[in-house]
Amino acid sequence: SVSKIHRIASIPGDGIGVDITEAAIQVLDTLSKTLGGFEFEFKTFDWSSRAYLERGWYMPPDGLDRLKEYDAIYFGAVGSPDVPDHISLWSLILPIRKALNQYVNIRPTRILPGTISPLTSCATSPTFLDWVIVRENSEGEYSGQGGISHEHSPNAVATEVSIFTQAGIERIMRFAFETARARPRKKLTMVTKSNAQRHGMVLWDKVFFDVAKEYPDVEIDKMLVDAMTVRMVLNPQSMDTIVATNLHADILSDLAAALSGSIGIASSSNLDPTRQNPSMFEPIHGSAPDIAGKGIANPVGAFWSAAEMVRWLGEGEAADGLMKAVENVTGAGIKTKDLGGDRNTREVTDAVCAEIERLF
């Protein structure tokens, strides 16, 4: 029989991004060989801060167009202590998200078997933390508008302009309601700061409540972002799907990852729901210069992101199988140091591959 070929552009980037991308590719190859019916064809792009320091550019001028030829993009992490972070971020990941219309960023969080949440002591049930954060990924506080005048002088003036558009808010709210509706609890919490930010955030709230009328079966509530941090820590079981702006969801999803045990397990999907462009899948963590090159990075966030990619490509059974294998491995105590274990990246990766072969 002919197997379906998924063409993946892989951008390992910097630091531990390189280690965990290699681990993800190994696991994905094991998955396709074991299950059969589909194959991955990877093309690696050496677009990184390392390369930038040598040759002066991250992406070639036709880089964004070349990415459009693939079915999906797998991204490690970008960032180096030798390049200002706003240069690395705005040279690679942010242009990709914008040019490929990846206006949704999905960040699921739950507590994997064998991992310990800092909240476990106040937990009421094993599933007390099971969230999906839906992040607006195209505008808001990361619109890139603004400027600086009188730079390098005591009179320097800078503006950082947030952009909120009716169309941009509406499409993210609709995606969030669909996400909430597809989950058993059908609950959506909207995060805002419309008490202090009285223009963009007020429009954000209004569009949310307008779209809500189309989803009477979804239970809704509204939280100010500062109070949201308190609720995430003290009452995690009260939430399910969460929708927030680019900046708010960026911050809250790091908190969510920490509350689930480690930033090293969390995944992030940058989606173009119209499917006109490839979507991009990456762990939420950065290049972690403090542990780069040591071979100890937790690859679980990379595997979870790979599973989300596989699901987006239509291979639901494979995605479920990959997550099952990861959970069996963490459940057996095979974990990296950030999760309280003593295994390295390679050992966890080999264990997940062996578990995939055992399961199928």
Ligand code: NAI
């Ligand atoms: P980071 O996520 O790289 O690291 C934060 C802390 O978490 C560090 O102590 C690190 O060792 C630990 N950590 C992260 N991932 C881990 C993993 N898989 N296993 C074990 N421990 C892990 O964030 P940081 O330090 O703020 O940023 C470092 C660089 O990464 C910066 O240049 C930043 O701009 C960049 N960055 C890039 C992102 C991306 O490519 N999407 C996202 C976040 C940061």
Ligand code: MG
């Ligand atoms: Mg972040």
